[in-house]
Amino acid sequence: MTIPDLECTDLTKRFGDTSAVENVSFEVPPGSFFSILGPSGCGKTTIMRMIAGFLAPTSGDIRIKGRSVLDAPPNKRPVNMVFQHLALFPMMNIADNIGYGLRRQGVSKPEITRKVGEVLERIGLPDIGERKVDELSGGQKQRVAIARCMVLEPDVLLLDEPLGALDLKLREHMKIELKALQSAFDTTFVYITHDQSEALVMSDNIAVMNAGRFEQIGSARDLYYRPETPFVASFVGDSNRWRGRVVSVSGDNLRLRSESGLDLCGNSHGRPVSDGDEAEIFVRPEAIRLGRGEADIAHFDNRLSGRVTSLLFNGAASRILLRPDSGGEEIEVALPQSGEFAHLSRGDTVHVGWSSDQGNCFATETG
Amino acid sequence: MIPTIPQNRTIRAAYMAYVVLFFLYLALPLAVVAVFAFNDSQFPSLPWEGFTWAWFFGDERPMIGVFHERPILRAIGTSAFVGLCVSVLAVAVGTTNAFLFNRYEFRGRGLLYVLMLLPLVIPGIVLGISILVFSSTVANAAWDMANLDLQALRPGLVLVVLGQFSFITTIATLVIAARLQKFDRTLEEAALNLGAGRLTAVRTITIPFLMPAIVGAFVVAFLMSFENFNTTLMLVGSDAPLTIAMFDRLKEGSTPLLNAVSLLLMVGSSLLALVMILFQRR
Amino acid sequence: MQAAHRLGFVLLLTPLLLWLSLLILIPHVDMFLVSLRERVGVGEYATSLANYRSFIDEPLYLWTFARTAVMSVMATALTLLIGFPVAYYIAKMARGRVRSALFLLCLVPFWVSELVRTFGWMILLRETGLFSSLLQWAGLVDGPVEMLYNDVAIMVGLVYTSMLFMVVPLVTTLDSLDDSVIEAGYDLGGSGPSILREIVIPHAMPGIVSGSIVVFMLSLGNYLTPIMLGGKDSLWFTELIYSQFIVRFNWELGAAFGFMLLILSSVIVWGTLRLTGQTLEKTMG
Numbered sequence: 052m053t054i055p056d057l058e059c060t061d062l063t064k065r066f067g068d069t070s071a072v073e074n075v076s077f078e079v080p081p082g083s084f085f086s087i088l089g090p091s092g093c094g095k096t097t098i099m100r101m102i103a104g105f106l107a108p109t110s111g112d113i114r115i116k117g118r119s120v121l122d123a124p125p126n127k128r129p130v131n132m133v134f135q136h137l138a139l140f141p142m143m144n145i146a147d148n149i150g151y152g153l154r155r156q157g158v159s160k161p162e163i164t165r166k167v168g169e170v171l172e173r174i175g176l177p178d179i180g181e182r183k184v185d186e187l188s189g190g191q192k193q194r195v196a197i198a199r200c201m202v203l204e205p206d207v208l209l210l211d212e213p214l215g216a217l218d219l220k221l222r223e224h225m226k227i228e229l230k231a232l233q234s235a236f237d238t239t240f241v242y243i244t245h246d247q248s249e250a251l252v253m254s255d256n257i258a259v260m261n262a263g264r265f266e267q268i269g270s271a272r273d274l275y276y277r278p279e280t281p282f283v284a285s286f287v288g289d290s291n292r293w294r295g296r297v298v299s300v301s302g303d304n305l306r307l308r309s310e311s312g313l314d315l316c317g318n319s320h321g322r323p324v325s326d327g328d329e330a331e332i333f334v335r336p337e338a339i340r341l342g343r344g345e346a347d348i349a350h351f352d353n354r355l356s357g358r359v360t361s362l363l364f365n366g367a368a369s370r371i372l373l374r375p376d377s378g379g380e381e382i383e384v385a386l387p388q389s390g391e392f393a394h395l396s397r398g399d400t401v402h403v404g405w406s407s408d409q410g411n412c413f414a415t416e417t418g
Numbered sequence: 419m420i421p422t423i424p425q426n427r428t429i430r431a432a433y434m435a436y437v438v439l440f441f442l443y444l445a446l447p448l449a450v451v452a453v454f455a456f457n458d459s460q461f462p463s464l465p466w467e468g469f470t471w472a473w474f475f476g477d478e479r480p481m482i483g484v485f486h487e488r489p490i491l492r493a494i495g496t497s498a499f500v501g502l503c504v505s506v507l508a509v510a511v512g513t514t515n516a517f518l519f520n521r522y523e524f525r526g527r528g529l530l531y532v533l534m535l536l537p538l539v540i541p542g543i544v545l546g547i548s549i550l551v552f553s554s555t556v557a558n559a560a561w562d563m564a565n566l567d568l569q570a571l572r573p574g575l576v577l578v579v580l581g582q583f584s585f586i587t588t589i590a591t592l593v594i595a596a597r598l599q600k601f602d603r604t605l606e607e608a609a610l611n612l613g614a615g616r617l618t619a620v621r622t623i624t625i626p627f628l629m630p631a632i633v634g635a636f637v638v639a640f641l642m643s644f645e646n647f648n649t650t651l652m653l654v655g656s657d658a659p660l661t662i663a664m665f666d667r668l669k670e671g672s673t674p675l676l677n678a679v680s681l682l683l684m685v686g687s688s689l690l691a692l693v694m695i696l697f698q699r700r
Numbered sequence: 701m702q703a704a705h706r707l708g709f710v711l712l713l714t715p716l717l718l719w720l721s722l723l724i725l726i727p728h729v730d731m732f733l734v735s736l737r738e739r740v741g742v743g744e745y746a747t748s749l750a751n752y753r754s755f756i757d758e759p760l761y762l763w764t765f766a767r768t769a770v771m772s773v774m775a776t777a778l779t780l781l782i783g784f785p786v787a788y789y790i791a792k793m794a795r796g797r798v799r800s801a802l803f804l805l806c807l808v809p810f811w812v813s814e815l816v817r818t819f820g821w822m823i824l825l826r827e828t829g830l831f832s833s834l835l836q837w838a839g840l841v842d843g844p845v846e847m848l849y850n851d852v853a854i855m856v857g858l859v860y861t862s863m864l865f866m867v868v869p870l871v872t873t874l875d876s877l878d879d880s881v882i883e884a885g886y887d888l889g890g891s892g893p894s895i896l897r898e899i900v901i902p903h904a905m906p907g908i909v910s911g912s913i914v915v916f917m918l919s920l921g922n923y924l925t926p927i928m929l930g931g932k933d934s935l936w937f938t939e940l941i942y943s944q945f946i947v948r949f950n951w952e953l954g955a956a957f958g959f960m961l962l963i964l965s966s967v968i969v970w971g972t973l974r975l976t977g978q979t980l981e982k983t984m985g
Contacts, residue, residue, distance in 0.1 A: 103887055105422040124424050125886040138884035142902035151898070152888035203888065420792050420882050433789065440786045441802075444809050447820025447860070450830060454823060461828065511715045518712040528981075533720050535984045539913060539969050540724075541921025543938045544731075544958045547945055551734050551955055552727035584723035592984075616704065645813035647924050648938070652945065661815050668819065668928070680816040687811035 054117040056081045056239040057102070057130075057207045062111035064097050071097040073263040074111075079207070079241060079256070084233050086250040087243045089260030090286070095243040098260075099209050102241070103132045115206050126155075131200035132209040136216060137192055139184045145171075145195055146180035152203045170202045173235065189217050193225055194232075201236050210242045214249060226252050247287050251275070259283045277320060281331055281413040290333040291382050294415070297328045304407055307332055311379030316352045317410030328414045336370055337385035338409035341392055341401055348404030356402045357382065359395060373401060448684065455677035473678040484678045493663035497644050500575060500659055504582045505639040511583075512590030512635055513628070519591075520598045537585035546652030549581050574655030581649040586642050590635040597631035598624075630698045637694040641687055728962070735955035751956035761940065761957075768937040769964055771851070772919035775858040779866045779915045780908065782859065787870035787907075788900070792879070803871060810864040818928045821857050822848060825929070849931035857925040862918045866911040873907030874900070909976050910983035913969050920965055937961055 055078035064072040072094045079085040087095045100106045102113055104125030112119055120128050131152070140148050149170060150163045158166070171177050174194040179187065187195065193213060200208055210229075214222045230253045233240045244250055250257045251271040258268045259282070267279045278284035285292065295309035300319075307315050307330055317332040324330055334353075342348040345356070357373040360381060369386040384403055386392055395401070458470035477486040484490055519531060537545065550573065557571035570576040601624060609619035625632075647661045654662050660683075664676060738750040755761050790802050809817060824830045825847040832845045847853060877900065885895040901908070926936035941961065944954030973979060 100422070103883075104424070105883055105886075107424065125883070126889050126891060130887075132884070132887045134880045134884055136878070136880060138878060138880040140881060140884070140899055142899065151885070151890070155889035155891070155894060199888065420879055421795070422879070422883060423886055433785070433793075437786055437789050437802075440782070441805055443860070444805065444863070447817055447824060448809055448812065449820075450823050451816055451820040511719055514712045514715050518709075518716060522709050522712070524709070530716065530720070532980055533724070534716070535980055537724060538984055539917055539965060539980075540728075541917060541938070541961055541965055543921050543923055543941055544728075544962050545724075547941065547954060547958045548727035548731040549723060550945070551951060552730040555730055555734075580723060584719070587719055641811060645815070647814055648921060651923065651942070661813050664813075664815050664819075665924070668815070668822075672819070672822070676819060680812070680819060683816055684812045688808065691807070691811050 053081060055079055055114075056116060057085075057241060058112075058114040058117075059098070059102070060112045060114075062098065062101065062113065063109045064094075064101060064106060065109045070109075070263055072101070072108075075260075075263075075265050076111075077258055077265065077268055079239055081239055082237050083255040084230065084240045084242065084253055086254040086257045087241070087260055088247055088250040088257050088287070089243075089245065091245050093260045094263040095260050096211060099132070099211050099241070099243050102207070103130060103209055104128050129206040130209055131203055131205040131207075132211065133196045133200060133213045135211045135213065137196040137213065139192060139196060139199070141184050143184075144180065145182050145184070145187070148184065148195065149180075149199045149202055151199065156203075166202055170198045173201075174198045174232070190221050190225060190228075193217070194228075197229075197232060201232075201238065205238065207239045207241055210240060212244050212246075214244070214246070222249075229253055251287075259286060261286070278333070278411060279322075281333070281415070284333040284411055284413065288335060289383065290335055291339075292334075293332045293379075295330065295332070297324060297326055297330050297412075297414075300324060300326050305330075305412055307412065309379060313355075313375065313377060313379050315410060316407035317412035318408050319412045319414075322413060324412055324414045330412050330414045333411045333413075334405055334409055336383045339382070339384045339403050339405045341371075341384060341387065341403055343401070345402050348402050351404030352407045353410065354402065354404040355382070356400060359397055359399045359401060362395065362397065371395065371401075373403065376400075451677050451680045452684065454674055455681045457674050457677075460673060473674045474682075482675070484675065484682060487675065489663060490660075490675070490679055493658055493660040496575070496657050497660040500578055500582065501640045501643040503579045504586055504643040505636045507579070507583045508586045508590040508639045509594075509632055509636050511587050512594050513632065515587070515591040516595035516598045519595060534588060534591060537588045540585070542585070542646070542648030543652060545584055546581050546649040549577060549584065550652050553577055553580075572655065573653055575657055577653040577655075578650050578659065581653045582643045582646050585649070586639045589642065590639050593635040593638065594628060594631045597628055601627055633697050634694055637690055641690065644683075644687070731955045732959055734952055735959050737952050739952060745952075751953045752960075754953065755956055755960060760935075764935045764937050764940055765960065765964070767935055768920060769968075771854065771858075772916055773968075775855060775862065775919040776912050776916045778855065779859050779862050780912060783863055783866040783911070784870060784904075784908075787867045788874055790867075791871045791874035792877075792882075806867050806871075807864060809860075814861055814924055817861060818857055818925055821853070821860065821929060825853055825856075848929060849934075851930070853929040854926050854934060854936075857929040858919045858922060861922070861925055862915040865914040865918060869907040869911040869914075870904060871907075873904045877903045905976060906978055906983050909972060909978045913972060913983065916968060916972075917965055920961065 058078040060076045062072055062075045063070065075098060077085075087098060089095045097106060101108050104120070104123065108121070113121060115129055120130075140151065143151070146164075146167050149167045153163045153166060167180065168177070171180060174197065176191060176194060179191065179195075184192065184195075196213065197208070197210075214225050214229075217225060226249055229240075229242075233253075242250070242253065251274075254271060256268060257271060257274055259266045259274060261282045267274060267283045269277075274283055274287045278287060284290055293307070293309040293311070293313065293315060295307045295313075295315070297305055298308050299306045303319050303321060305317055305319060305324055307317055309315060309332075315332055317330075340348055340351065345354070348354050355375045355377065357375040359371050359373050361372040363370040363372065367388060371384050371386055371392075372381045373384060374381050382403065386395075392401075455473055456469050456471070457467055459467040471483075474483045475485055477483065515534065519527070519534075553571040557568045560566040560568050560571075605623050605627075606619045609623045610616065614622065644659075645661060647665070650659055650662060651665075658666070660679070664679060667676060735751055736747050736749065737745040738748040740746050755765075786806070790799060790806070794802055822829070826832070827844045827846040827848070829847070831847060832841075835841045835845060836843070881899060881903075882895060885899050890898070921938060923936070923938040923942060926934040927939060930936065937957070938961070941954050941957045944950045944957060969980075973983070
């Protein structure tokens with residue numbers, strides 16, 4: 052077994068009485084792209100700053116390539132960080148920015164020039180060495196900030212929401228580019244973000260974080276299809292959500308009567324849920340099948356009919372909202388791309404159904 | 419060296435100690451001046467002869483307090499009068515300057531802006547003598563040509579006001595222009611859109627927005643005028659403002675009376691500054 | 701609309717032009733003209749460089765001139781050295797209330813007249829002063845010590861008097877340096893001194909320049925501090941100007957002195973700006 056590039060064990064950080072990070076453990080294998088995904092204020096920046104050395108953990112350990120770095124000050128740690136607002140040095144030109152860390156290591160001048168040239172080549176901006184920071188576009192600055200770290204060949208590169216300041220189009224583009232840069236440099240990236248699509252698209256592994264704790268660590272697919280906690284189910288991707296009481300359980304399959312009076316079939320996927328529990332069921336809009344008539348959805352164990360209340364056209368991600376005839380809140384359903392339902396309009400009656408497998412059920416603790 | 423960087427304890431402590439020492443250095447002379455205002459002695463120095471209010475309220479020789487010392491009271495009055503005149507003039511011209519540089523693009527704008535900054539880099543005493551020389555040139559010319567005796571252009575309060583105004587206006591302009599810079603022009607456009615005329619829009623929207631800066635500039639101008647020495651020294655006539663009057667006394671030897679005046683000055687200007695800060699917080 | 705715009709422009713331009721021409725430009729030109737006058741008889745004048753010649757010929761004048769310049773430069777450097785760490789502490793180390801309190805404390809001494817500040821130093825430093833008494837009381841010296849009327853006293857006073865004008869611009873520029881830029885410096889392997897040299901000081905340059913210019917100007921043009929703390933023979937150039945104008949009533953020579961002082965300050969300010977690549981608009985405006 053190879054030694055992980057980064058390993059955190061029981062990492063805890065308290066500020067006075069409030070704990071920002073509580074018993075977080077994870078490891079990141081060499082060459083992988085690891086993301087920490089969570090809403091703002093969940094403690095992900097605190098973790099990152101502890102790894103970089105700008106905060107000392109209250110307890111727990113941080114190991115890089117198997118060696119604890121707790122005693123090393125930030126300028127001696129083999130990790131580098133791309134800051135949220137990049138923190139490029141405005142008083143230097145691009146070449147001096149990238150050469151900064153090499154100068155600190157006492158690398159000879161010609162060697163610095165060569166390395167800086169090389170890394171600029173690699174990020175596809177060979178001729179910008181003499182330019183000033185504020186002459187670059189957002190995407191170029193982004194790449195320079197990464198190059199400034201990568202030229203030092205760190206064991207781990209930390210990225211603190213670096214795409215946050217970019218506009219939407221560029222952000223989409225940079226996601227792909229970051230992933231490509233990561234495999235080109237073949238370095239371990241630890242990336243924190245509150246934007247799930249950034250995490251899902253780029254990462255090999257994602258940790259979902261909430262209120263100082265890791266809720267789940269897994270691949271994008273795991274998080275999306277097999278969320279382990281209600282928080283992950285609601286935070287990653289969109290879901291329809293019903294709250295209610297479990298009325299019968301057989302194995303993982305169960306039935307739930309929602310507060311709005313719907314009878315729903317769900318699946319607990321191995322989690323402990325028993326008869327009479329308060330529970331929640333999450334169903335993804337794209338897991339719900341649309342049908343013109345009842346026959347189209349006859350093979351599903353969840354079947355509803357309802358009236359279309361809104362059409363939310365959004366290209367490939369178009370949805371409809373429908374109000375079930377049997378009452379309860381509106382349901383969001385993805386519109387299939389086949390064009391079959393292209394002429395649906397408000398007030399039409401449609402039938403929808405989904406299998407109990409797709410209804411992720413969690414017992415709520417307050418039950 | 420920022421709090422998030424782990425730092426050697428000794429270095430941190432030494433740094434703290436340095437900062438503390440610095441503030442002691444700042445406070446020491448003022449504290450000494452204040453304390454000796456209450457010394458029951460003819461000289462503001464050790465030994466300490468006991469506490470007294472006599473240097474404020476005393477009315478018998480040899481200890482005549484500030485409030486019974488007519489020349490000092492008159493000098494305070496003169497300073498206040500000069501300060502008010504200078505502040506009103508400087509704020510008025512400062513406001514028009516700020517609008518000019520903020521709202522108009524014209525040829526020579528850059529040059530005028532640099533000229534506007536110049537008084538900051540002219541030594542105060544040179545400003546004083548140049549105005550002294552020029553005003554007496556004009557006064558002499560008026561006398562030679564028309565037998566006009568322009569007393570206003572001879573050393574005296576008018577020249578003091580003009581001399582202080584000549585550089586305090588730059589400060590007022592900078593203070594007001596800095597705030598005008600932050601003003602969102604669309605607010606004025608919204609007012610126009612809602613039916614206000616251009617002047618009304620400026621009066622009802624822009625000026626209220628500028629008010630903190632205008633008050634700030636006024637207070638700063640007043641304080642600067644009140645404590646100005648160099649320029650005033652060259653232009654002063656028979657009515658001496660407070661700093662000049664105190665200087666003349668100090669040359670003859672100091673008594674705790676000067677400490678008492680100084681303490682009043684400190685309290686007065688601190689209060690004024692406090693009022694300004696509170697006003698700007700609002 | 702166009703006419704109103706035009707009228708507004710003229711109305712706003714007039715006070716500026718009146719102020720700059722009548723109180724700044726023309727008086728200085730006039731002062732220069734007066735400095736070129738030579739008194740040849742009672743009420744009779746000729747244009748010549750005589751005043752400037754006597755400035756150059758008299759060693760005392762030249763010496764005072766050079767001494768004032770050098771000591772002002774030294775006072776500026778000292779103020780910068782002493783003030784920079786404090787400004788850095790206020791801008792980057794202190795947080796929240798402490799920070800605003802410290803900043804305010806820095807301003808307090810300057811709300812009171814320079815005369816009061818100088819007076820305070822006199823009480824501390826003179827023969828019968830506080831320091832002298834304390835030293836005697838501690839048994840370190842036998843008799844009274846005169847600490848006033850020397851160059852060190854002048855320096856102490858000059859640095860004290862100008863401190864605010866150094867600290868405030870420094871705090872302002874240092875404050876605009878994002879913490880994450882300093883963190884990035886550490887993250888990339890920098891140490892305290894290298895970050896100070898490569899990141900903090902280059903960033904603070906506009907503040908350093910504007911603070912230094914103002915402090916230099918204030919020292920050069922100071923009259924009160926050298927006279928009161930340095931005594932009668934403190935040899936400060938402003939004293940020469942004062943005595944020519946007020947005591948000897950030789951305005952022609954005084955004007956020449958004033959003009960020399962103006963040239964000296966302009967040359968040094970201009971040189972500093974050129975050397976550091978700053979402009980007057982950027983540093984002062």
